[in-house]
Amino acid sequence: MNVELEELVRRFGHTQAVAGVSLRAGPGVFGLLGPNGAGKTSLLRMMATVLPPTSGRLELLSRDPGDHAERREIRRRLGYLPQNLGYYPGFTVVDFIEYFALLKDMPPRQVPRAVVAAVERVGLGDKARSKLKTLSGGMLRRVGIAQAIVNDPELLLLDEPTAGLDPEQRVAFRTLLREIGERGTVVVSTHLVEDVGAACTEVALMDQGRIVFHGTPHQLTARGEGTGAAGDAPLERGYSAVLAAARS
Amino acid sequence: MTDRCGPPDVDLDRVWTGVAAQVWLRRPGRIERLAAQLLRSPGLARALVTTPSLLTGWVIATAAILLAGMAATWGTHTPYVALFDPAVAAAGIAYAYGPGIDPAWELSQSMAVSDRMVLLTRALAVFGLNAVFGLLASAASGAAVAVTFGWLVPMTAVCALALAAATLARSANVGVAAGMSGWVITVLAGKAIAGQVTAAVAGPSLVLPYLVFTACCGALVLYTTRIPRGTA
Numbered sequence: 001m002n003v004e005l006e007e008l009v010r011r012f013g014h015t016q017a018v019a020g021v022s023l024r025a026g027p028g029v030f031g032l033l034g035p036n037g038a039g040k041t042s043l044l045r046m047m048a049t050v051l052p053p054t055s056g057r058l059e060l061l062s063r064d065p066g067d068h069a070e071r072r073e074i075r076r077r078l079g080y081l082p083q084n085l086g087y088y089p090g091f092t093v094v095d096f097i098e099y100f101a102l103l104k105d106m107p108p109r110q111v112p113r114a115v116v117a118a119v120e121r122v123g124l125g126d127k128a129r130s131k132l133k134t135l136s137g138g139m140l141r142r143v144g145i146a147q148a149i150v151n152d153p154e155l156l157l158l159d160e161p162t163a164g165l166d167p168e169q170r171v172a173f174r175t176l177l178r179e180i181g182e183r184g185t186v187v188v189s190t191h192l193v194e195d196v197g198a199a200c201t202e203v204a205l206m207d208q209g210r211i212v213f214h215g216t217p218h219q220l221t222a223r224g225e226g227t228g229a230a231g232d233a234p235l236e237r238g239y240s241a242v243l244a245a246a247r248s
Numbered sequence: 249m250t251d252r253c254g255p256p257d258v259d260l261d262r263v264w265t266g267v268a269a270q271v272w273l274r275r276p277g278r279i280e281r282l283a284a285q286l287l288r289s290p291g292l293a294r295a296l297v298t299t300p301s302l303l304t305g306w307v308i309a310t311a312a313i314l315l316a317g318m319a320a321t322w323g324t325h326t327p328y329v330a331l332f333d334p335a336v337a338a339a340g341i342a343y344a345y346g347p348g349i350d351p352a353w354e355l356s357q358s359m360a361v362s363d364r365m366v367l368l369t370r371a372l373a374v375f376g377l378n379a380v381f382g383l384l385a386s387a388a389s390g391a392a393v394a395v396t397f398g399w400l401v402p403m404t405a406v407c408a409l410a411l412a413a414a415t416l417a418r419s420a421n422v423g424v425a426a427g428m429s430g431w432v433i434t435v436l437a438g439k440a441i442a443g444q445v446t447a448a449v450a451g452p453s454l455v456l457p458y459l460v461f462t463a464c465c466g467a468l469v470l471y472t473t474r475i476p477r478g479t480a
Contacts, residue, residue: 068362100359115273
Protein backbone atom coordinates (compact mmCIF):
# COMPACT_ATOMS: atom_id res chain seq x y z
CA MET A 1 0.00 0.00 0.00
CA ASN A 2 1.34 3.43 -0.93
CA VAL A 3 -0.95 5.33 1.44
CA GLU A 4 -2.00 4.08 4.86
CA LEU A 5 -3.87 6.35 7.22
CA GLU A 6 -5.25 5.30 10.57
CA GLU A 7 -7.50 7.51 12.67
CA LEU A 8 -5.82 10.60 11.28
CA VAL A 9 -6.88 13.82 12.98
CA ARG A 10 -5.98 17.42 12.23
CA ARG A 11 -7.18 20.31 14.35
CA PHE A 12 -6.77 24.04 13.80
CA GLY A 13 -7.49 25.54 17.19
CA HIS A 14 -10.98 24.38 18.09
CA THR A 15 -11.82 23.38 14.51
CA GLN A 16 -11.38 19.76 13.56
CA ALA A 17 -10.62 19.74 9.83
CA VAL A 18 -9.95 16.00 9.65
CA ALA A 19 -11.75 13.94 12.27
CA GLY A 20 -10.29 10.44 12.35
CA VAL A 21 -9.77 9.28 8.77
CA SER A 22 -8.61 5.73 8.03
CA LEU A 23 -7.71 4.90 4.47
CA ARG A 24 -5.51 2.60 2.40
CA ALA A 25 -4.65 3.14 -1.23
CA GLY A 26 -2.47 1.18 -3.63
CA PRO A 27 -1.74 1.83 -7.31
CA GLY A 28 -4.60 3.43 -9.19
CA VAL A 29 -6.43 6.73 -9.31
CA PHE A 30 -8.14 7.55 -6.04
CA GLY A 31 -10.76 10.29 -6.03
CA LEU A 32 -11.41 12.37 -2.94
CA LEU A 33 -14.81 13.98 -3.22
CA GLY A 34 -16.67 16.27 -0.89
CA PRO A 35 -18.24 19.68 -0.47
CA ASN A 36 -16.20 22.78 0.39
CA GLY A 37 -14.80 22.55 3.92
CA ALA A 38 -15.09 18.76 4.06
CA GLY A 39 -11.41 18.40 4.96
CA LYS A 40 -10.10 17.21 1.57
CA THR A 41 -7.33 19.80 1.31
CA SER A 42 -6.16 19.28 4.89
CA LEU A 43 -6.04 15.52 4.31
CA LEU A 44 -4.10 16.00 1.08
CA ARG A 45 -1.68 18.42 2.74
CA MET A 46 -0.95 15.84 5.43
CA MET A 47 -0.30 13.25 2.74
CA ALA A 48 2.00 15.76 1.03
CA THR A 49 3.96 16.02 4.32
CA VAL A 50 3.24 19.76 4.38
CA LEU A 51 0.96 19.60 7.40
CA PRO A 52 1.69 17.35 10.38
CA PRO A 53 -1.28 15.43 11.77
CA THR A 54 -2.50 16.27 15.26
CA SER A 55 -2.86 12.56 15.98
CA GLY A 56 -3.20 9.25 14.22
CA ARG A 57 -0.91 7.16 12.05
CA LEU A 58 0.31 8.15 8.62
CA GLU A 59 2.47 5.97 6.41
CA LEU A 60 3.39 6.90 2.85
CA LEU A 61 5.19 4.63 0.40
CA SER A 62 5.76 2.28 3.38
CA ARG A 63 7.71 5.01 5.19
CA ASP A 64 7.17 7.19 8.23
CA PRO A 65 7.02 10.90 7.31
CA GLY A 66 7.84 11.76 10.92
CA ASP A 67 11.37 10.45 10.44
CA HIS A 68 13.76 12.90 8.77
CA ALA A 69 15.46 10.46 6.39
CA GLU A 70 12.27 8.62 5.47
CA ARG A 71 10.42 11.86 4.96
CA ARG A 72 13.08 12.99 2.51
CA GLU A 73 12.80 9.69 0.66
CA ILE A 74 9.01 10.07 0.47
CA ARG A 75 9.38 13.58 -0.89
CA ARG A 76 11.76 12.40 -3.61
CA ARG A 77 9.02 10.08 -4.85
CA LEU A 78 6.13 12.44 -4.32
CA GLY A 79 4.34 14.79 -6.69
CA TYR A 80 2.07 17.47 -5.23
CA LEU A 81 -0.13 20.08 -6.81
CA PRO A 82 -1.54 22.43 -4.15
CA GLN A 83 -4.92 24.05 -4.50
CA ASN A 84 -3.29 27.47 -4.82
CA LEU A 85 -0.15 27.10 -6.85
CA GLY A 86 2.13 30.02 -6.14
CA TYR A 87 4.54 30.82 -8.94
CA TYR A 88 7.42 33.14 -9.71
CA PRO A 89 6.17 35.55 -12.40
CA GLY A 90 9.63 36.05 -13.92
CA PHE A 91 10.36 32.33 -14.30
CA THR A 92 9.78 30.60 -17.61
CA VAL A 93 7.79 27.35 -17.73
CA VAL A 94 10.97 25.25 -17.91
CA ASP A 95 12.74 27.33 -15.21
CA PHE A 96 9.86 26.66 -12.83
CA ILE A 97 9.67 22.93 -13.48
CA GLU A 98 13.45 22.58 -13.38
CA TYR A 99 13.58 24.41 -10.05
CA PHE A 100 11.21 21.95 -8.42
CA ALA A 101 12.90 18.98 -10.10
CA LEU A 102 16.12 20.10 -8.40
CA LEU A 103 14.36 20.65 -5.07
CA LYS A 104 12.98 17.11 -5.37
CA ASP A 105 16.61 16.01 -5.32
CA MET A 106 16.51 14.48 -8.79
CA PRO A 107 19.94 13.55 -10.17
CA PRO A 108 21.02 16.72 -12.03
CA ARG A 109 21.85 14.82 -15.24
CA GLN A 110 18.31 13.48 -15.47
CA VAL A 111 16.67 16.84 -14.89
CA PRO A 112 16.77 18.41 -18.41
CA ARG A 113 15.17 15.43 -20.15
CA ALA A 114 12.66 14.96 -17.32
CA VAL A 115 11.65 18.62 -17.57
CA VAL A 116 11.15 18.40 -21.33
CA ALA A 117 9.14 15.17 -20.96
CA ALA A 118 6.89 16.76 -18.30
CA VAL A 119 6.34 19.88 -20.42
CA GLU A 120 5.40 17.74 -23.42
CA ARG A 121 3.07 15.54 -21.36
CA VAL A 122 0.97 18.52 -20.34
CA GLY A 123 1.02 19.94 -23.88
CA LEU A 124 2.98 23.10 -23.14
CA GLY A 125 5.84 22.53 -25.60
CA ASP A 126 5.05 25.73 -27.48
CA LYS A 127 5.11 27.75 -24.24
CA ALA A 128 8.28 26.24 -22.77
CA ARG A 129 10.23 29.51 -22.85
CA SER A 130 7.29 31.75 -21.98
CA LYS A 131 7.31 33.59 -18.68
CA LEU A 132 4.71 32.38 -16.20
CA LYS A 133 3.20 35.86 -15.88
CA THR A 134 2.12 35.66 -19.55
CA LEU A 135 0.19 32.39 -19.18
CA SER A 136 -3.54 31.88 -18.70
CA GLY A 137 -4.98 30.23 -15.55
CA GLY A 138 -5.45 26.90 -17.34
CA MET A 139 -1.86 26.94 -18.60
CA LEU A 140 -0.55 27.73 -15.13
CA ARG A 141 -2.51 24.77 -13.81
CA ARG A 142 -0.79 22.60 -16.42
CA VAL A 143 2.59 23.97 -15.35
CA GLY A 144 1.66 22.93 -11.81
CA ILE A 145 0.78 19.44 -13.03
CA ALA A 146 4.07 19.27 -14.95
CA GLN A 147 6.14 20.08 -11.86
CA ALA A 148 4.17 17.44 -9.94
CA ILE A 149 4.94 14.69 -12.46
CA VAL A 150 8.49 15.70 -13.39
CA ASN A 151 10.03 13.12 -11.03
CA ASP A 152 7.73 10.33 -12.28
CA PRO A 153 6.19 10.10 -8.78
CA GLU A 154 5.04 6.92 -7.09
CA LEU A 155 2.54 9.00 -5.15
CA LEU A 156 0.86 11.89 -6.92
CA LEU A 157 -1.39 14.23 -4.92
CA LEU A 158 -3.50 16.70 -6.85
CA ASP A 159 -5.77 19.28 -5.26
CA GLU A 160 -8.45 20.52 -7.68
CA PRO A 161 -6.23 19.79 -10.69
CA THR A 162 -8.85 20.45 -13.37
CA ALA A 163 -9.79 23.93 -12.13
CA GLY A 164 -9.37 26.28 -15.09
CA LEU A 165 -8.81 23.55 -17.69
CA ASP A 166 -10.98 23.56 -20.80
CA PRO A 167 -12.92 20.38 -21.74
CA GLU A 168 -10.28 19.20 -24.23
CA GLN A 169 -7.49 19.64 -21.67
CA ARG A 170 -9.55 17.86 -19.03
CA VAL A 171 -9.96 14.81 -21.26
CA ALA A 172 -6.20 14.76 -21.96
CA PHE A 173 -5.52 15.20 -18.26
CA ARG A 174 -7.71 12.26 -17.29
CA THR A 175 -5.78 10.09 -19.76
CA LEU A 176 -2.55 11.24 -18.12
CA LEU A 177 -3.95 10.34 -14.68
CA ARG A 178 -4.87 6.85 -15.83
CA GLU A 179 -1.36 6.37 -17.27
CA ILE A 180 0.31 7.42 -14.02
CA GLY A 181 -2.20 5.37 -12.00
CA GLU A 182 -1.06 2.18 -13.75
CA ARG A 183 2.24 2.32 -11.87
CA GLY A 184 1.69 4.59 -8.90
CA THR A 185 -0.99 5.99 -6.64
CA VAL A 186 -2.78 9.14 -7.72
CA VAL A 187 -4.98 10.91 -5.19
CA VAL A 188 -7.19 13.57 -6.74
CA SER A 189 -9.14 15.91 -4.52
CA THR A 190 -12.02 17.51 -6.37
CA HIS A 191 -15.58 18.61 -6.08
CA LEU A 192 -16.18 17.83 -9.77
CA VAL A 193 -17.97 14.50 -9.74
CA GLU A 194 -17.47 13.91 -13.49
CA ASP A 195 -13.66 13.88 -13.06
CA VAL A 196 -14.03 11.03 -10.59
CA GLY A 197 -16.39 9.07 -12.83
CA ALA A 198 -14.06 9.38 -15.82
CA ALA A 199 -10.66 8.74 -14.26
CA CYS A 200 -10.87 7.13 -10.83
CA THR A 201 -10.76 3.48 -9.90
CA GLU A 202 -11.68 4.19 -6.28
CA VAL A 203 -13.43 7.04 -4.55
CA ALA A 204 -13.89 8.34 -1.03
CA LEU A 205 -16.46 10.95 -0.12
CA MET A 206 -15.65 13.26 2.78
CA ASP A 207 -18.00 15.36 4.85
CA GLN A 208 -17.21 17.33 8.01
CA GLY A 209 -13.75 15.80 8.29
CA ARG A 210 -14.90 12.19 8.00
CA ILE A 211 -15.08 9.65 5.20
CA VAL A 212 -18.73 8.86 4.69
CA PHE A 213 -18.30 6.63 1.64
CA HIS A 214 -15.46 4.54 0.26
CA GLY A 215 -15.84 2.35 -2.81
CA THR A 216 -15.78 2.40 -6.59
CA PRO A 217 -17.46 5.10 -8.71
CA HIS A 218 -19.90 2.37 -9.79
CA GLN A 219 -20.84 1.66 -6.15
CA LEU A 220 -21.29 5.39 -5.53
CA THR A 221 -23.60 5.60 -8.53
CA ALA A 222 -25.61 2.65 -7.19
CA ARG A 223 -26.18 4.47 -3.89
CA GLY A 224 -28.19 7.11 -5.73
CA GLU A 225 -30.47 4.78 -7.66
CA GLY A 226 -34.12 5.07 -6.72
CA THR A 227 -33.48 7.62 -3.98
CA GLY A 228 -34.68 10.70 -5.84
CA ALA A 229 -31.47 12.47 -4.81
CA ALA A 230 -30.55 15.70 -6.59
CA GLY A 231 -28.14 15.61 -9.54
CA ASP A 232 -27.93 15.71 -13.33
CA ALA A 233 -25.84 12.57 -13.71
CA PRO A 234 -26.09 9.16 -11.97
CA LEU A 235 -22.81 9.72 -10.10
CA GLU A 236 -24.00 13.11 -8.88
CA ARG A 237 -27.17 11.51 -7.55
CA GLY A 238 -25.06 8.93 -5.71
CA TYR A 239 -22.94 11.75 -4.26
CA SER A 240 -26.04 13.64 -3.09
CA ALA A 241 -27.67 10.51 -1.65
CA VAL A 242 -24.58 9.60 0.39
CA LEU A 243 -24.20 13.14 1.69
CA ALA A 244 -27.89 13.33 2.61
CA ALA A 245 -27.69 10.00 4.43
CA ALA A 246 -24.53 11.08 6.30
CA ARG A 247 -26.14 14.30 7.47
CA SER A 248 -29.50 12.81 8.47
CA MET B 249 4.18 11.73 -32.58
CA THR B 250 4.25 8.46 -34.44
CA ASP B 251 3.78 9.55 -38.05
CA ARG B 252 7.26 10.88 -38.73
CA CYS B 253 9.74 10.37 -41.52
CA GLY B 254 13.24 9.20 -40.66
CA PRO B 255 15.45 6.16 -40.41
CA PRO B 256 13.59 3.32 -38.69
CA ASP B 257 16.25 2.84 -36.01
CA VAL B 258 16.14 6.46 -34.81
CA ASP B 259 13.90 7.26 -31.86
CA LEU B 260 12.80 10.75 -32.86
CA ASP B 261 11.02 11.39 -29.56
CA ARG B 262 14.27 10.76 -27.75
CA VAL B 263 16.20 12.97 -30.16
CA TRP B 264 13.64 15.76 -29.76
CA THR B 265 13.77 15.50 -25.95
CA GLY B 266 17.56 15.82 -26.09
CA VAL B 267 17.44 18.81 -28.43
CA ALA B 268 14.70 20.55 -26.46
CA ALA B 269 16.62 19.97 -23.24
CA GLN B 270 19.58 21.80 -24.78
CA VAL B 271 17.53 24.64 -26.22
CA TRP B 272 14.92 25.23 -23.53
CA LEU B 273 16.92 25.01 -20.34
CA ARG B 274 19.32 27.77 -19.45
CA ARG B 275 22.79 27.01 -18.17
CA PRO B 276 23.18 27.90 -14.47
CA GLY B 277 25.20 31.06 -13.84
CA ARG B 278 28.67 31.09 -12.33
CA ILE B 279 27.44 31.87 -8.81
CA GLU B 280 24.88 29.07 -8.95
CA ARG B 281 27.45 26.56 -10.18
CA LEU B 282 29.85 27.58 -7.41
CA ALA B 283 27.07 27.37 -4.81
CA ALA B 284 26.09 23.91 -6.09
CA GLN B 285 29.67 22.73 -5.62
CA LEU B 286 29.99 24.25 -2.16
CA LEU B 287 26.60 23.09 -0.93
CA ARG B 288 26.74 19.79 -2.83
CA SER B 289 23.13 20.27 -3.83
CA PRO B 290 22.00 21.86 -7.11
CA GLY B 291 18.52 22.26 -5.60
CA LEU B 292 19.83 24.20 -2.63
CA ALA B 293 22.00 26.29 -4.96
CA ARG B 294 18.98 27.19 -7.11
CA ALA B 295 17.01 28.03 -3.96
CA LEU B 296 19.88 30.25 -2.87
CA VAL B 297 20.08 32.28 -6.08
CA THR B 298 16.34 32.88 -5.98
CA THR B 299 16.50 34.45 -2.49
CA PRO B 300 14.30 37.59 -2.65
CA SER B 301 16.71 39.61 -0.52
CA LEU B 302 19.66 38.63 -2.72
CA LEU B 303 18.08 39.75 -5.98
CA THR B 304 19.76 42.62 -7.80
CA GLY B 305 17.23 45.26 -6.75
CA TRP B 306 17.56 44.44 -3.08
CA VAL B 307 21.36 44.33 -3.21
CA ILE B 308 21.45 47.73 -4.94
CA ALA B 309 19.09 49.15 -2.29
CA THR B 310 21.31 47.79 0.48
CA ALA B 311 24.38 49.32 -1.13
CA ALA B 312 22.57 52.65 -1.57
CA ILE B 313 21.60 52.77 2.13
CA LEU B 314 25.17 52.05 3.18
CA LEU B 315 26.52 54.67 0.77
CA ALA B 316 24.12 57.17 2.33
CA GLY B 317 25.40 56.03 5.73
CA MET B 318 28.98 56.61 4.59
CA ALA B 319 28.12 60.10 3.37
CA ALA B 320 26.36 60.89 6.65
CA THR B 321 29.32 59.55 8.63
CA TRP B 322 31.74 61.81 6.75
CA GLY B 323 29.48 64.79 7.30
CA THR B 324 28.62 64.30 10.99
CA HIS B 325 31.36 62.01 12.35
CA THR B 326 28.61 59.76 13.72
CA PRO B 327 29.14 56.13 12.58
CA TYR B 328 25.82 55.74 10.77
CA VAL B 329 27.05 52.72 8.79
CA ALA B 330 27.48 50.81 12.03
CA LEU B 331 23.98 51.82 13.07
CA PHE B 332 22.31 51.14 9.71
CA ASP B 333 23.83 47.81 8.75
CA PRO B 334 22.33 45.64 11.55
CA ALA B 335 18.85 46.93 10.67
CA VAL B 336 19.34 46.48 6.92
CA ALA B 337 20.71 42.96 7.45
CA ALA B 338 17.79 42.07 9.73
CA ALA B 339 15.32 43.12 7.03
CA GLY B 340 17.21 41.03 4.46
CA ILE B 341 17.19 37.99 6.73
CA ALA B 342 13.45 38.31 7.44
CA TYR B 343 12.76 38.55 3.72
CA ALA B 344 14.97 35.62 2.78
CA TYR B 345 12.33 32.86 2.96
CA GLY B 346 8.85 32.29 4.22
CA PRO B 347 5.14 32.33 3.47
CA GLY B 348 4.15 35.51 1.67
CA ILE B 349 7.75 36.02 0.54
CA ASP B 350 8.15 32.87 -1.49
CA PRO B 351 5.18 32.57 -3.88
CA ALA B 352 5.55 28.80 -4.10
CA TRP B 353 6.01 28.35 -0.35
CA GLU B 354 3.33 25.65 -0.03
CA LEU B 355 4.96 23.63 -2.79
CA SER B 356 8.44 24.16 -1.38
CA GLN B 357 7.25 22.60 1.88
CA SER B 358 6.78 19.25 0.15
CA MET B 359 10.25 19.10 -1.38
CA ALA B 360 13.10 16.72 -0.57
CA VAL B 361 15.54 19.59 -0.03
CA SER B 362 14.41 20.58 3.45
CA ASP B 363 13.00 24.04 3.96
CA ARG B 364 15.12 24.36 7.09
CA MET B 365 18.23 23.99 4.94
CA VAL B 366 16.87 26.51 2.45
CA LEU B 367 16.14 28.94 5.27
CA LEU B 368 19.55 28.56 6.92
CA THR B 369 21.47 28.73 3.63
CA ARG B 370 19.63 31.84 2.51
CA ALA B 371 19.95 33.47 5.93
CA LEU B 372 23.69 32.81 6.03
CA ALA B 373 24.17 34.18 2.51
CA VAL B 374 22.22 37.36 3.29
CA PHE B 375 24.13 37.79 6.54
CA GLY B 376 27.47 37.26 4.79
CA LEU B 377 26.70 39.77 2.04
CA ASN B 378 25.54 42.40 4.54
CA ALA B 379 28.60 41.80 6.72
CA VAL B 380 30.94 42.32 3.76
CA PHE B 381 29.06 45.42 2.57
CA GLY B 382 28.98 46.81 6.10
CA LEU B 383 32.67 46.21 6.73
CA LEU B 384 33.65 47.85 3.44
CA ALA B 385 31.38 50.83 4.06
CA SER B 386 32.48 51.12 7.67
CA ALA B 387 36.16 51.00 6.78
CA ALA B 388 35.68 53.47 3.89
CA SER B 389 33.86 55.90 6.14
CA GLY B 390 36.93 56.15 8.36
CA ALA B 391 35.32 54.86 11.55
CA ALA B 392 37.46 53.79 14.48
CA VAL B 393 38.50 50.14 14.48
CA ALA B 394 36.25 49.37 17.47
CA VAL B 395 33.26 50.72 15.59
CA THR B 396 34.27 49.18 12.26
CA PHE B 397 34.11 45.69 13.73
CA GLY B 398 32.03 46.38 16.83
CA TRP B 399 28.69 46.18 15.06
CA LEU B 400 29.23 42.62 13.73
CA VAL B 401 28.18 40.98 16.99
CA PRO B 402 25.09 43.19 17.48
CA MET B 403 24.22 42.62 13.82
CA THR B 404 24.30 38.87 14.44
CA ALA B 405 21.95 39.29 17.40
CA VAL B 406 19.54 41.55 15.51
CA CYS B 407 19.51 39.18 12.51
CA ALA B 408 18.87 36.23 14.82
CA LEU B 409 15.99 38.13 16.41
CA ALA B 410 14.48 38.95 12.99
CA LEU B 411 14.86 35.35 11.84
CA ALA B 412 13.34 33.93 15.01
CA ALA B 413 10.39 36.33 14.93
CA ALA B 414 9.76 35.73 11.21
CA THR B 415 9.93 31.96 11.65
CA LEU B 416 7.77 31.89 14.74
CA ALA B 417 5.10 34.21 13.34
CA ARG B 418 5.50 32.84 9.78
CA SER B 419 5.61 36.44 8.61
CA ALA B 420 8.52 38.40 7.16
CA ASN B 421 6.94 41.68 8.23
CA VAL B 422 6.85 40.57 11.85
CA GLY B 423 10.52 39.61 11.51
CA VAL B 424 11.45 43.01 10.13
CA ALA B 425 9.41 44.80 12.79
CA ALA B 426 11.02 42.78 15.58
CA GLY B 427 14.55 43.23 14.22
CA MET B 428 14.21 46.95 13.54
CA SER B 429 12.46 47.82 16.79
CA GLY B 430 14.85 45.63 18.79
CA TRP B 431 17.81 47.46 17.28
CA VAL B 432 16.32 50.94 17.68
CA ILE B 433 15.51 50.23 21.34
CA THR B 434 19.06 48.93 21.92
CA VAL B 435 20.67 51.99 20.31
CA LEU B 436 18.43 54.44 22.17
CA ALA B 437 18.97 52.60 25.44
CA GLY B 438 22.75 52.71 24.87
CA LYS B 439 22.57 56.43 24.23
CA ALA B 440 20.44 57.04 27.31
CA ILE B 441 22.77 55.06 29.58
CA ALA B 442 26.22 55.88 28.16
CA GLY B 443 25.40 59.18 26.53
CA GLN B 444 26.66 58.19 23.07
CA VAL B 445 24.92 56.65 20.13
CA THR B 446 27.71 54.13 19.50
CA ALA B 447 27.40 52.52 22.93
CA ALA B 448 25.32 49.68 21.49
CA VAL B 449 28.00 48.75 18.94
CA ALA B 450 31.29 49.47 20.63
CA GLY B 451 30.77 48.33 24.20
CA PRO B 452 32.79 45.15 24.90
CA SER B 453 30.60 44.42 27.93
CA LEU B 454 27.67 43.83 25.58
CA VAL B 455 29.36 41.09 23.54
CA LEU B 456 28.40 38.24 25.87
CA PRO B 457 24.73 39.30 26.23
CA TYR B 458 24.51 39.67 22.44
CA LEU B 459 25.95 36.19 21.91
CA VAL B 460 23.66 34.60 24.51
CA PHE B 461 20.69 36.34 22.91
CA THR B 462 21.81 35.09 19.46
CA ALA B 463 22.08 31.52 20.74
CA CYS B 464 18.58 31.70 22.25
CA CYS B 465 17.12 33.00 18.97
CA GLY B 466 18.99 30.30 17.05
CA ALA B 467 17.52 27.63 19.32
CA LEU B 468 14.06 29.09 18.77
CA VAL B 469 14.54 28.94 14.97
CA LEU B 470 15.67 25.32 15.16
CA TYR B 471 12.70 24.44 17.37
CA THR B 472 10.20 26.22 15.12
CA THR B 473 11.51 24.53 11.96
CA ARG B 474 11.78 21.06 13.51
CA ILE B 475 10.18 18.04 11.88
CA PRO B 476 7.15 16.95 13.91
CA ARG B 477 7.58 13.41 15.19
CA GLY B 478 5.24 10.69 16.31
CA THR B 479 3.01 10.67 13.23
CA ALA B 480 3.51 7.04 12.37
